[in-house]
Amino acid sequence: MERSRVGSWYAVVGILVFVPIYATYVLTHEYPSLGGGLFLMMSEEITAHGYTLPARIPHYTSGGIPFSYPPLMLFVVGLLLDIGAPPLTLARLLPGVLVACALVVYAVATAELLQSRRQGAFAAIVVATAPSVLHLTLTAGGTVRAAALLFTSAGIYTGVRLFKTGSRTWLLTSIGLFGATLLTHPLYTIFFGTSYLVFYFWLDRTAYGLLRGAAVAAGGVVLAAPWWLPVASTHGFEVFLQASTTHDGIGYLSWYQEFPTETVSVPSPWPPLAILGGLFLLVRRKPLLPSWFITAGVLTGRDEFLLVIGAMMVAASLFEGVVPLLRRIETTVLETIETKDGTALSVCKRGIVRLRSIGPHVCVLAILILGLIATYGTSSAAVYVAGGEADDELPMFVHDADVAATKWIRSNTTKNASFVVIGDVAEWFPLFTDRTNLVVPQGSEWEGTRDRQMHMRDQLRPCRDASCLTARFDQFGLKPDYVYLTASGYARKQGPRAGEHRWTRLGHSLRQSPEYEVVFENQGALIVRRK
Numbered sequence: 001m002e003r004s005r006v007g008s009w010y011a012v013v014g015i016l017v018f019v020p021i022y023a024t025y026v027l028t029h030e031y032p033s034l035g036g037g038l039f040l041m042m043s044e045e046i047t048a049h050g051y052t053l054p055a056r057i058p059h060y061t062s063g064g065i066p067f068s069y070p071p072l073m074l075f076v077v078g079l080l081l082d083i084g085a086p087p088l089t090l091a092r093l094l095p096g097v098l099v100a101c102a103l104v105v106y107a108v109a110t111a112e113l114l115q116s117r118r119q120g121a122f123a124a125i126v127v128a129t130a131p132s133v134l135h136l137t138l139t140a141g142g143t144v145r146a147a148a149l150l151f152t153s154a155g156i157y158t159g160v161r162l163f164k165t166g167s168r169t170w171l172l173t174s175i176g177l178f179g180a181t182l183l184t185h186p187l188y189t190i191f192f193g194t195s196y197l198v199f200y201f202w203l204d205r206t207a208y209g210l211l212r213g214a215a216v217a218a219g220g221v222v223l224a225a226p227w228w229l230p231v232a233s234t235h236g237f238e239v240f241l242q243a244s245t246t247h248d249g250i251g252y253l254s255w256y257q258e259f260p261t262e263t264v265s266v267p268s269p270w271p272p273l274a275i276l277g278g279l280f281l282l283v284r285r286k287p288l289l290p291s292w293f294i295t296a297g298v299l300t301g302r303d304e305f306l307l308v309i310g311a312m313m314v315a316a317s318l319f320e321g322v323v324p325l326l327r328r329i330e331t332t333v334l335e336t337i338e339t340k341d342g343t344a345l346s347v348c349k350r351g352i353v354r355l356r357s358i359g360p361h362v363c364v365l366a367i368l369i370l371g372l373i374a375t376y377g378t379s380s381a382a383v384y385v386a387g388g389e390a391d392d393e394l395p396m397f398v399h400d401a402d403v404a405a406t407k408w409i410r411s412n413t414t415k416n417a418s419f420v421v422i423g424d425v426a427e428w429f430p431l432f433t434d435r436t437n438l439v440v441p442q443g444s445e446w447e448g449t450r451d452r453q454m455h456m457r458d459q460l461r462p463c464r465d466a467s468c469l470t471a472r473f474d475q476f477g478l479k480p481d482y483v484y485l486t487a488s489g490y491a492r493k494q495g496p497r498a499g500e501h502r503w504t505r506l507g508h509s510l511r512q513s514p515e516y517e518v519v520f521e522n523q524g525a526l527i528v529r530r531k
């Protein structure tokens with residue numbers, strides 16, 4: 001690995017690029033983006049049970065849901081809540097801090113795998129600006145996912161060291177990190193294991209290497225036993241099988257059709273460059289990264305994991321293919337420039353030569369081109385996280401009107417009151433109100449009722465009058481005491497102005513209906529009681 005003039009700065013380059021993106025997100029989002037209320041609710045239940053695992057999480061559907069989620073970060077968040085951290089502030093700020101930490105570790109891991117600190121630094125820039133990574137790590141759910149990215153990045157580093165050296169130190173460290181990942185997020189656990197399979201195959205395809213990989217898996221499972229053993233004894237092992245169906249299990253044969261087509265307002269350069277980088281490495285007969293990329297795609301189908309690997313392929317192809325080519329072009333150009341004093345070409349040449357004197361590998365043309373690519377990637381990421389009214393990629397599910405409405409609910413309804421919430425705030429509702437939301441898919445996968453919950457939500461979504469709601473309630477056997485309607489509606493999977501039309505037409509119908517009585521209303525929330 002090259003060390004001269006690179007030093008340790010490479011590990012923080014990703015943070016330097018990420019900071020303006022993080023600041024853009026915070027400044028444009030008064031509340032955390034997307035969903036995260038269930039994680040905070042589980043953390044509150046953990047603290048309420050004296051930092052032990054609760055059997056169920058109340059208020060998410062009529063009977064609550066079984067507590068089966070990996071609890072490591074839920075304990076951490078619970079502790080922060082216990083010492084006074086405001087839930088919404090925590091969900092808005094903590095993910096970015098965790099992402100920044102993960103970027104440092106990721107840069108070090110990439111540098112170790114590729115034996116290049118420059119490539120490690122550039123790969124971290126790619127991850128820091130990749131929409132598919134930011135989408136679920138920078139937003140409210142990042143309290144868990146960003147931590148899983150941190151543990152997995154560290155696991156990549158220790159895994160490379162383990163399969164290269166066979167050291168017991170790296171074995172024990174890898175066991176600890178796999179256990180931490182297993183206790184944090186299920187999908188990242190699969191990605192962690194997939195990575196180790198690839199490392200074993202390419203770095204240490206021996207019987208001892210196989211035993212080391214098996215030891216990491218077994219050791220991590222043992223470390224996570226304080227979570228999965230009580231859960232299995234309470235709910236049975238089938239609870240884990242039910243949850244695994246949330247993302248259609250394992251196996252995504254069409255992953256390659258979706259990865260290059262990110263639907264973002266300003267296209268990110270990284271997916272196509274990752275594909276080109278993989279092809280370059282295959283031509284150069286360096287199959288580790290491409291095979292890892294394909295394996296992760298088939299087993300997980302998640303763009304965030306593909307970009308973690310794809311960033312390495314981008315960095316490797318640029319520094320091993322593009323930069324040498326640009327250096328040759330630059331050298332050829334310099335050799336053809338006449339050296340007459342006073343000419344613009346002479347001044348240009350002297351400037352380039354002076355910059356080249358910084359180090360033997362400096363290429364001014366490469367610096368300019370890589371800088372332009374990185375700048376565009378950073379700008380597109382900033383636009384992505386900023387969003388906007390017309391096309392917000394990271395919408396807030398909570399607004400001022402919801403905060404006011406949920407405060408009213410806590411003060412003016414009974415503890416056993418039940419609601420049907422129409423709008424994205426449904427996932428946050430139980431956390432804010434300590435009341436039951438009868439229709440909320442999040443978390444229902446652990447009980448095997450996710451399909452039913454999603455079907456009910458999708459059938460309620462198109463309703464534009466009170467009679468439609470009543471018919472749906474009768475169809476599904478729902479008997480809510482109240483209906484909560486939000487003006488913001490559903491940020492996804494709705495046509496232009498669908499939320500506004502629902503708010504106007506359904507709101508008017510509920511106000512006029514003899515079956516419902518308005519009990520609270522503000523500029524963005526309407527609560528009616530069923531008579």
